[in-house]
Amino acid sequence: MVRKKRYSFLNSGLALLSLIIIAITVITINNMLAQDTDEVTKDTPDENSIEIKLYFLDPEGNNLIPEKRYISQYGNITDHVKLALLELSRGPQTGLIPTVPQGIDLREVFIDEKQCAYIDLGRSIMQNHNGGTTGELLTIASIVNTLSESFPKNIRKVRILIDGREAKTLVGHIDISKPIFPFK
Secondary structure, rough: OOOHHHHHHHHHHHHHHHHHHHHHHHHHHHHHHHHHHHHOOOOOOOEEEEEEEEEEEEEEEEEEEEEEEEEEEEOOOOHHHHHHHHHHHHHHOOOOOOOOOOOEEEEEEEEEEOOOOOOOOOOHHHHHHOOOOHHHHHHHHHHHHHHHHOOOOOOOOEEEEEEEEEEOEOOOOOEOOEEEOOOO
């Protein structure tokens, strides 16, 4: 009886310790990604950075134009994608026009074996979007082109999810129910 209690206590203690370690790891990673991205983005390259291309609207409102930035090589490809999307939502640093609402709720990112990036955004992107067919198309094209151009070895297409679920549209106009290839 004493031996059973000891093993039960040890098992529950190990389970609790495992949960604490997992929680600390998740919190640490989220804090690193949630911190101001000024610490992980740069205007000039160095040996610890990679170049990304963020797509914004030109001042005339006709074309999506890439703006180069450099992010830290820290982490894996999903960390890099998260940083790129956060930078995209911060907006341009030049005279270009933003295409993604500021402060998007980026819930999760994963990339499958077919090079499809699944971007899980919170409902706030729908609520904070200016709307309209053109605006919606620009947001989607900006996200897809940013990811496929910045990470061509890893991402060929993008699937946008809202609150972890498939969505038909972002704000009512453009079909996002299937993976989206880059806009040329």
